Amino acid sequence: MKTYKYITLFALFTASLLFVQCSDDDDNVIMQETCNDGVLNGDETEIDCGGTTCEPCGVVLDFSGTYKQEDQMGRPGINTVFGTEGFKDAFNVTVPSEMQVAFQNKFEARLLALNPGYTSNALGLNAEVFTTVLSNDVLWLAQSGITTYFNGTEVLTGRALSDDVIDISLLLIFGGADGTENPGLTSDGVPTNDVAFATSFPYLAGPF
Structure with a gap:
């Protein structure tokens, strides 16, 4: 009985090879x-x-050569806003584990230059704590629950495609403790994409 099973399996295997072999005959x-x-x-x-x-x-990928990091963008726009005091390039090539020590005080100085009246934001973070969070430029991701950049309750549990991260960042920088201060500075005025997100992976909107 075992012999018949082996013969049958071998026959099926051989047939499968014949079925998938490729040919030069178009x-x-x-x-x-x-x-x-x-x-x-x-x-x-x-x-x-x-x-x-x-x-x-298929395409054969060639990873030979020498590579170096040119950009850092765990959270969109962070280095664009805070890295303007002569350390943008250094920030781009610093590993996240070294960022807070190297840049927190520079971020805090920049925050207070942008908003001299800053005391706290909608997350209840003072200038030192807020810039400590920002200077570690990684995107956090909760393994369960709601994925959101900031929805008024959950904070930095990930980023949904529809999250307006620029408005959220502006709100936290200029909006004050209740989010209502400096209303002219808390939005870039772009509420949605020009093109709707796709309904299947990778979900990103196509070029417009």
């Missing part, structure tokens, strides 16, 4: 991905191996 393989020298050509009806030996289809 007429006998259908509903497969087409490639040409490793690059997809958009025609998803045939396989063209381009020679006598079939190569895997």
Whole structure:
């Protein structure tokens, strides 16, 4: 009985190999991905191996070379607003674990220059605590619950695509303890995208 099982499995395995093998004949393989020298050509009806030996289809990524970090954007706009006092480039290449020590006092000075009357914000954070949070430029993500940049209750539990992070940042910088101070400075006046978000992954809106 075991012998028959092994023979049957071997036959199925052999048949599956024959079914998926690729060919240089453009007429006998259908509903497969087409490639040409490793690059997809958009025609998803045939396989063209381009020679006598079939190569895997797809783009081969080359990660050789020397790389260096050029930008830092855990939270959108943070370095744009606070990194304007001659340390923007240094901030971009600093690892998050070293950011608070290196930049918190610079962020605080910048915050008070932008809003000399700052005492607290809608999160109840004074200037020192607020800039300690901001200077560690990482996007926090809660593993459960609501994902939001700030919805009035939850704070920095992630970022939903529809979150207006610039308005939220402006509100926390200029809005005061109850969010009503300096109303002309607490919004950029852009409430939504020009293009609706997609309903399937990756959900981002297409170019407009």
